[in-house]
Amino acid sequence: MQDRNGRLFVVTAPSGAGKTTLTRALLAGDPGLVFSVSFTTRKPRAGEVDGRDYRFVDHAGFERMIAAGELLEYARVFDNYYGTSRAAIEAHTRAGRNVLLDIDWQGARQVRQRMPESVLIFILPPSLAELERRLRGRATDSDEVIARRLSEARSDMGHWGEFDYAVVNEDVGEAVGALRAIVAGQAGANQTTDPALRRRVAGILEGGPAPG
Numbered sequence: 001m002q003d004r005n006g007r008l009f010v011v012t013a014p015s016g017a018g019k020t021t022l023t024r025a026l027l028a029g030d031p032g033l034v035f036s037v038s039f040t041t042r043k044p045r046a047g048e049v050d051g052r053d054y055r056f057v058d059h060a061g062f063e064r065m066i067a068a069g070e071l072l073e074y075a076r077v078f079d080n081y082y083g084t085s086r087a088a089i090e091a092h093t094r095a096g097r098n099v100l101l102d103i104d105w106q107g108a109r110q111v112r113q114r115m116p117e118s119v120l121i122f123i124l125p126p127s128l129a130e131l132e133r134r135l136r137g138r139a140t141d142s143d144e145v146i147a148r149r150l151s152e153a154r155s156d157m158g159h160w161g162e163f164d165y166a167v168v169n170e171d172v173g174e175a176v177g178a179l180r181a182i183v184a185g186q187a188g189a190n191q192t193t194d195p196a197l198r199r200r201v202a203g204i205l206e207g208g209p210a211p212g
Contacts, residue, residue: 006093008115009033009183010101010108013123014153016135018169022123023102025176026183033183034092036101039065042080055085073103073110086114098183105159112162120163121182122192126170128154128207157205165190166197168204 013019027035040054041062050056057065062081065071074083084101092099101111108120125131131153135146160166165182167190169175181187190197 004096006032006095006097006099008036008089008093008099008101008111008118010103010111010118010120011123011179012103012105012108012121012156012163013169014125014131014156015149016131016138016153017123017125018134018172018175019102019123021172022167022169022175022179023100025172026179027100029176029180030098030183033098033100036084036089036092036099038082038084038103039071039074040080040082072114073107075104075107084111089115105156105162109159109162119165119182121165121167121179122157122160122163123175124157124160124166124168124201124204125153126168127204130170154205157201160201161192161198163192166192166201168200 011019011023023035027033037051037053037055039057039062041057041059042054044050044054044056048054059081062074062083065083065085066074070086071083072086072089074081084103084107089099089101103111105122111118112120125134128150132146132150135141135149141149165187167175167178167182178187178190182190188194192198
C-alpha cells in the first residue's frame with residue numbers, strides 16, 4: 001500500500017522565459033513526475049492529440065465541470081475555457097506520483113487557495129533584455145506583438161513573490177538542476193524568501209543586470 005502521497009508542483013513563467021524547455025527536461029529525467037493535461041474548449045490544432053496535449057471538451061461540458069466544482073483552477077481566455085481537473089490531480093498524488101502543472105499566475109493563485117499544500121514555482125529570465133532577445137529570436141511575432149508580450153511579462157513577473165520558489169533561467173542545465181532540487185525538497189536557495197534571490201529578481205524587474 002502506498003504510504004506517501006505525491007505532491008503537486010505548479011510552474012509559471014512569462015512568455016519567452018524558457019518554461020517549456022525546462023519542464024520537458026525535468027519530466028524526461030524524472031519518471032516519477034507526471035504532467036497534468038489541461039481541459040480546453042478550443043479546437044485541436046494540427047498535430048495535437050486529445051489526452052496528450054489537451055483534453056478537448058465542448059463549452060457545455062466545461063461549464064458542467066465548473067458548476068459541479070470539479071476544477072482545481074480554470075480561466076476563460078478570449079472565447080475559450082482552460083482548466084485543471086481536481087480529480088485527476090488527486091488520483092495521481094494518492095498513488096504517490098508527483099504532478100507538474102503548467103499554468104499562469106492567476107491559475108496558480110486559484111490552486112493555492114484550493115490546494116494549499118501545492119508547491120508553486122516561478123521561472124524568470126535573467127534580464128528583460130534577454131527576454132526580448134529570446135522573443136525576437138523566435139522570428140514569429142511582429143514588433144507590436146513583442147512589445148505587448150514584454151509588457152505582459154513585466155506585469156506577470158510582478159507576482160513572483162506569491163510563489164514558494166523562483167528559478168532564474170540563465171543557464172538551462174543549472175535551471176533544470178534547480179527544478180530537480182525543488183521537487184526533491186532540497187532547494188533552499190531558490191525560496192522566494194531568500195534575500196540574495198530577492199535582490200537578484202529586483203534587478204531583473206528594474207531592467208538592469210541580473211547578478212548571480
